[in-house]
Amino acid sequence: MLKTRVITALILAPIAIGCIFFLPPLGFALFTGIIISIGAWEWANMAGMTAGPARIGYALATALVLFLLLQSTALTVLLLSVIWWIVALLLVRAYPGGSQRWQPVPVRALMGGLVLVPAWVGLNQLRSGDFHLANADNNLLLLLYVFCVVWVADIGAYFAGRAFGNAKLAPRVSPGKSWAGVWGGLAAVATLSLIVSLVIGCSATETGLLLVVSLITGAVSVLGDLLESMLKRFRGIKDSSQLLPGHGGIMDRIDSLTAAIPVFALCITLLGWLQVSPIA
Numbered sequence: 187m188l189k190t191r192v193i194t195a196l197i198l199a200p201i202a203i204g205c206i207f208f209l210p211p212l213g214f215a216l217f218t219g220i221i222i223s224i225g226a227w228e229w230a231n232m233a234g235m236t237a238g239p240a241r242i243g244y245a246l247a248t249a250l251v252l253f254l255l256l257q258s259t260a261l262t263v264l265l266l267s268v269i270w271w272i273v274a275l276l277l278v279r280a281y282p283g284g285s286q287r288w289q290p291v292p293v294r295a296l297m298g299g300l301v302l303v304p305a306w307v308g309l310n311q312l313r314s315g316d317f318h319l320a321n322a323d324n325n326l327l328l329l330l331y332v333f334c335v336v337w338v339a340d341i342g343a344y345f346a347g348r349a350f351g352n353a354k355l356a357p358r359v360s361p362g363k364s365w366a367g368v369w370g371g372l373a374a375v376a377t378l379s380l381i382v383s384l385v386i387g388c389s390a391t392e393t394g395l396l397l398v399v400s401l402i403t404g405a406v407s408v409l410g411d412l413l414e415s416m417l418k419r420f421r422g423i424k425d426s427s428q429l430l431p432g433h434g435g436i437m438d439r440i441d442s443l444t445a446a447i448p449v450f451a452l453c454i455t456l457l458g459w460l461q462v463s464p465i466a
Contacts, residue, residue, distance in 0.1 A: 207326050211314040215256060221436060222306045223249040225444075226298060228426040228435045232417040233294035244295060251299070252306055260307045261455065261462055267304030267448040271406055274445075278412045281359050285420060294417065301413070301444050308448035316461035319396070319454075322386040328460075331382060332403065332450045336442045338378045339371035339404035346370020355408075360415040368408060375404035395457060403450040410445025414438070 205217045226248035230241035255263065274297075277284060288294060312332065317325050347367030355363040379400040383393040414437055418426065425434030454460045 206329065211310070214313050215310050218306055218309050219249060219252045221440070222252060222302050224429070225426075225436045225440060226302055228429075228437045229298035229302065229417075230295070232414075232421050232423070232426060232437075233298055234291040234421065235295070244298075248299065248302060251303055255303070255307060260311070261452075263304050263307045264311070264448050264452040264455070267300070267308070268452060270300040270304070271409060271445055271449065274413050275409055278356060278359055278409065278416055281356075281416050282420075289420075297417075301410075304448035305440075305444040308451035311451050311455070311460065311462045312447070315455075317454075317459060319459045320383075320386045320388040320392055332447060333443070334378060335375055335400050335403050335450070336407045336446050338374045339407055340442065341371075342374025343367035343371035343408070346373075356412055359412050359419060363408070363412070368405070371408070372401055372404050375400050399450065399453040399457070402453060403446045406449045407442035407446040410442045413445070414441040 206214065209217055223245045227241050227245035230244040233244075235241050235244060277288065288297065309329075312328055313325055315325065317323055317328050322328075343363070344367070346369065347362075347364045350366035350370070351364030353365045354361060355365050355368060376397060379397045380393065383396050388396060414426070418424065426437035427435030429435050430439065451460065455462055
């Protein structure tokens with residue numbers, strides 16, 4: 187299993203890095219749109235659509251929505267996403283209570299749209315917007331930063347959880363996650379934020395704001411993971427698909443990012459660090 191995971195990562199990582207950091211904004215939008223559409227195909231299964239045509243139809247419908255948003259700044263979508271993740275927090279906390287409300291397939295399909303579409307919008311606003319913070323104005327570094335926030339939160343959570351993880355975070359949704367992991371992940375994110383602030387020359391106010399935004403982003407990334415875990419547990423499946431040998435599916439790799447990216451994009455937009463502009 188480990189060998190398979192490593193081989194898959196070695197093949198996919200250069201492709202993903204190349205497309206993310208070297209494609210122009212429109213090419214980036216198309217590439218990420220394909221990834222999100224594949225994620226939608228996987229979400230359709232988690233929503234209870236087991237027939238192949240239904241899953242493909244859901245993926246194509248998602249792609250159409252992305253196309254319609256291609257020339258929009260879509261700030262409203264990011265605001266809607268924040269509201270959605272507040273609702274998602276309540277759903278995860280209540281599980282398995284309240285699951286009868288979102289059990290119908292159309293409701294779970296709608297949930298997928300609220301997860302995937304804002305993630306794509308936020309990702310592309312980060313890529314195409316006019317970014318400036320202290321001495322930093324490179325959108326590619328901005329993308330790298332939000333990815334690092336999620337990765338660092340995950341790594342910090344892993345080690346803190348293994349060392350101190352007695353109190354479980356959401357045992358009915360994801361038994362492996364602990365409160366110690368959450369605090370460990372946030373501590374790692376705070377450290378990253380302070381280091382980056384120092385490197386790019388942030389003022390004291392900017393440092394404090396970046397710290398707060400980064401902690402919010404790190405915290406909500408945990409919720410993205412928990413929400414997918416809840417849907418898979420309800421559906422009775424282990425992975426979103428088997429597209430990535432040793433890794434499960436696309437959604438298993440981007441679940442945390444789907445929550446973190448739109449929230450981060452909205453926060454830095456409201457702070458005036460990112461002036462959103464049409465993707466194409």
